[in-house]
Amino acid sequence: MSAITTDLSATELSKGANLSSWLAPLIVVAFAYIVVPLIGGSYLFEAILLPFLALSLAGVGLNILTGYAGQVSLGSAAFMAAGAFAAYNFNLRVEGLPLVASIVLSGIVAAAIGIVFGLPSLRLRGFYLAVSTLAAQFFVQWALTKFSWFSNDSASGVIDAPKLCIAGFEFDGAVGRYLFALTVVVILTFLAYRLVSSQTGRNFIAIRDNEIAARIIGIPVLRTKLLAFAISSFIIGVAGVIWAFAYLRTVEPAGFDLDRSFQILFIIIIGGLASIRGAFLGAALIVVFPLALSRLGNFLLGDVFDSGVLDMSQRIVLGALIILFLILEPDGLVALWDRVRRRLLLAWQSS
Amino acid sequence: MPISSHAFGAIEASVYAPEIFAQGLPAAPRQAHEEPRQLAAEDAAPLLSLEGIGLSFGGVIALAEVDLSVRPGEIRAIIGPNGAGKSSLINVISGVYRADRGHVRLNGARYAQVPTQRLARLGVARTFQNLALFKGLNVLDNVASGIAYRTRSNFAGQILGIGRSRREQADQRGRADQILEFLHLTGVRDRLAGTLPYGLQKRVELARALVAEPRLLLLDEPMAGMTAGEKSEMAAYVRAARDRFATTVVLIEHDVGVVMGLSDRIAVLDYGRKIADGTPDEIRNDQRVIDAYLGVASENEEGAGI
Ligand SMILES: Nc1ncnc2c1ncn2[C@@H]1O[C@H](COP(=O)(O)OP(=O)(O)OP(=O)(O)O)[C@@H](O)[C@H]1O
Numbered sequence: 001m002s003a004i005t006t007d008l009s010a011t012e013l014s015k016g017a018n019l020s021s022w023l024a025p026l027i028v029v030a031f032a033y034i035v036v037p038l039i040g041g042s043y044l045f046e047a048i049l050l051p052f053l054a055l056s057l058a059g060v061g062l063n064i065l066t067g068y069a070g071q072v073s074l075g076s077a078a079f080m081a082a083g084a085f086a087a088y089n090f091n092l093r094v095e096g097l098p099l100v101a102s103i104v105l106s107g108i109v110a111a112a113i114g115i116v117f118g119l120p121s122l123r124l125r126g127f128y129l130a131v132s133t134l135a136a137q138f139f140v141q142w143a144l145t146k147f148s149w150f151s152n153d154s155a156s157g158v159i160d161a162p163k164l165c166i167a168g169f170e171f172d173g174a175v176g177r178y179l180f181a182l183t184v185v186v187i188l189t190f191l192a193y194r195l196v197s198s199q200t201g202r203n204f205i206a207i208r209d210n211e212i213a214a215r216i217i218g219i220p221v222l223r224t225k226l227l228a229f230a231i232s233s234f235i236i237g238v239a240g241v242i243w244a245f246a247y248l249r250t251v252e253p254a255g256f257d258l259d260r261s262f263q264i265l266f267i268i269i270i271g272g273l274a275s276i277r278g279a280f281l282g283a284a285l286i287v288v289f290p291l292a293l294s295r296l297g298n299f300l301l302g303d304v305f306d307s308g309v310l311d312m313s314q315r316i317v318l319g320a321l322i323i324l325f326l327i328l329e330p331d332g333l334v335a336l337w338d339r340v341r342r343r344l345l346l347a348w349q350s351s
Numbered sequence: 352m353p354i355s356s357h358a359f360g361a362i363e364a365s366v367y368a369p370e371i372f373a374q375g376l377p378a379a380p381r382q383a384h385e386e387p388r389q390l391a392a393e394d395a396a397p398l399l400s401l402e403g404i405g406l407s408f409g410g411v412i413a414l415a416e417v418d419l420s421v422r423p424g425e426i427r428a429i430i431g432p433n434g435a436g437k438s439s440l441i442n443v444i445s446g447v448y449r450a451d452r453g454h455v456r457l458n459g460a461r462y463a464q465v466p467t468q469r470l471a472r473l474g475v476a477r478t479f480q481n482l483a484l485f486k487g488l489n490v491l492d493n494v495a496s497g498i499a500y501r502t503r504s505n506f507a508g509q510i511l512g513i514g515r516s517r518r519e520q521a522d523q524r525g526r527a528d529q530i531l532e533f534l535h536l537t538g539v540r541d542r543l544a545g546t547l548p549y550g551l552q553k554r555v556e557l558a559r560a561l562v563a564e565p566r567l568l569l570l571d572e573p574m575a576g577m578t579a580g581e582k583s584e585m586a587a588y589v590r591a592a593r594d595r596f597a598t599t600v601v602l603i604e605h606d607v608g609v610v611m612g613l614s615d616r617i618a619v620l621d622y623g624r625k626i627a628d629g630t631p632d633e634i635r636n637d638q639r640v641i642d643a644y645l646g647v648a649s650e651n652e653e654g655a656g657i
């Protein structure tokens with residue numbers, strides 16, 4: 001028989017990996033809940049961890065659509081904006097609505113918009129679909145700026161976040177908002193993980209890998225694509241709520257521009273497509289990298305390295321990084337991470 | 352590979368791979384035919400028939416006036432040179448293409464275009480000339496996806512892991528495991544489909560089609576690009592699948608030796624037209640077939656194309 005051998009050690013290895021695949025995230029989450037609040041200063045929370053959490057969640061959402069279901073989207077920031085402004089309005093206009101309910105409802109609003117702008121995917125693919133999702137990007141931003149009702153008639157559409165209060169407990173200060181964001185991200189990431197390892201998640205992959213074959217074996221292609229848009233937009237919408245309510249506290253529609261959409265796309269490309277972990281690794285790099293670059297620039301060049309130079313060098317280095325990743329490591333940081341870990345494990349075992 | 356020396360000899364595939372037949376098969380879920388050839392009697396109502404199928408792409412006539420009938424339980428081969436329209440015919444039967452003229456009759460219902468989305472429910476499964484596996488899924492899940500259309504639980508139930516979705520998943524993977532065992536693929540069960548050698552990927556595609564226990568199985572060059580040994584192995588699997596699941600098979604294959612040994616009846620296409628139709632013996636002695644195809648078989652051996 002050609003090339004069929006039962007590899008016992010491989011199955012045993014995968015059993016071990018199964019345990020560690022649960023253990024590792026558990027340790028990370030425990031660390032994030034218990035240790036980080038004790039050691040972190042407000043700079044860590046405000047400048048690094050809060051944007052990191054919001055962008056990671058947006059990355060998880062986009063990865064479901066693009067990484068798993070294979071539908072390219074350039075409209076992520078629009079769904080973040082939709083989520084943020086929907087939550088703001090639910091909270092403002094519905095008396096006594098619990099914060100959790102406004103968050104869930106805002107996700108549903110983002111999902112509905114996602115379905116509408118996902119309709120072209122039933123006809124278009126790849127590049128053409130990406131361009132058509134730009135419509136979402138421009139339409140949502142335009143609507144939020146044009147109709148001041150969305151921002152309760154405030155100047156230039158700026159909204160202020162309400163108090164983060166759940167069941168009488170107030171998430172106050174940087175640490176409080178961090179714990180709030182962390183909780184939302186952990187819950188949604190867990191659900192996203194369950195989704196991608198379910199039959200529905202496998203249907204996403206089937207449609208991505210071979211749409212005609214998927215249709216032939218009876219996977220409901222149209223419904224599944226729209227479902228991917230809906231779920232992805234829900235998650236990205238909630239990420240927008242975190243961005244607005246927990247991280248920045250005051251936002252305007254201009255903050256959710258095309259640049260932000262690209263940023264989220266870069267996160268999943270650098271982190272690794274079709275990987276939940278990848279969204280976190282990618283977001284970490286995207287958040288930490290400009291800060292590190294500015295420190296390094298100041299250290300090496302002193303005053304010459306002003307904000308203009310910083311901005312430009314950021315774009316150049318980021319662009320170079322993306323090209324490098326696409327060429328050298330198309331599977332992203334996750335693949336790099338796994339390879340390094342395997343090497344270390346082997347080295348450790350042999351010693 | 353060079354033109355097979357047995358190109359005209361009707362050597363039974365089982366001669367090459369007797370071990371596949373010798374070993375016991377898992378319990379058949381459906382009544383298998385004792386004598387498939389007997390059942391496929393002349394007067395049995397056809398399971399599938401094509402009536403006056405015409406199809407062209409721009410100026411290229413892919414199919415013209417093609418009639419074809421397929422009886423229950425038979426292995427029906429379609430042969431012909433490159434570009435003769437064989438794949439187009441399978442694409443019409445499976446609804447991937449809509450014929451410009453003519454009809455497809457399936458289980459008595461008549462279609463201008465077969466509804467692709469309902470194909471699996473109609474009891475039709477197919478494989479593709481070019482590999483069409485889901486590269487990002489492992490072998491087991493690729494095969495299990497062949498019965499994903501039966502899933503009733505929705506995504507919310509699956510995320511929460513409610514009883515039905517668990518049962519469905521266990522059931523579908525269980526069935527997939529049976530097929531993997533049947534096709535001797537258990538050893539690669541957990542490998543990503545895209546990392547397998549070509550021949551095995553072809554076999555996984557057969558498994559994905561078979562897991563739905565189709566009444567009609569359409570195979571577009573399942574042995575293309577294989578070594579002689581792999582080909583006879585595959586031929587044995589096709590026959591075993593027919594015998595075990597009582598599946599009717601429409602088979603496109605370039606290797607005339609394999610086709611002669613495996614099929615009950617053969618239709619020959621040339622430039623989109625059917626130039627001959629009959630038993631292997633009749634085809635072997637048909638002058639038009641010899642002129643159009645058999646005489647140049649060596650050039651078409653590997654058969655590339657859509
Ligand atoms: N989607 C398509 N668009 C344009 N032309 C097509 C298409 N599909 C098939 N054709 C043309 O129709 C003719 C028949 O092609 P088909 O693929 O059915 O041949 P085939 O018998 O399967 O050949 P091969 O042995 O190479 O697989 C060819 O001339 C081919 O170029």
Ligand SMILES: [Mg+2]
Pocket residue numbers: 437438439480655656657
């Ligand atoms: Mg073909």
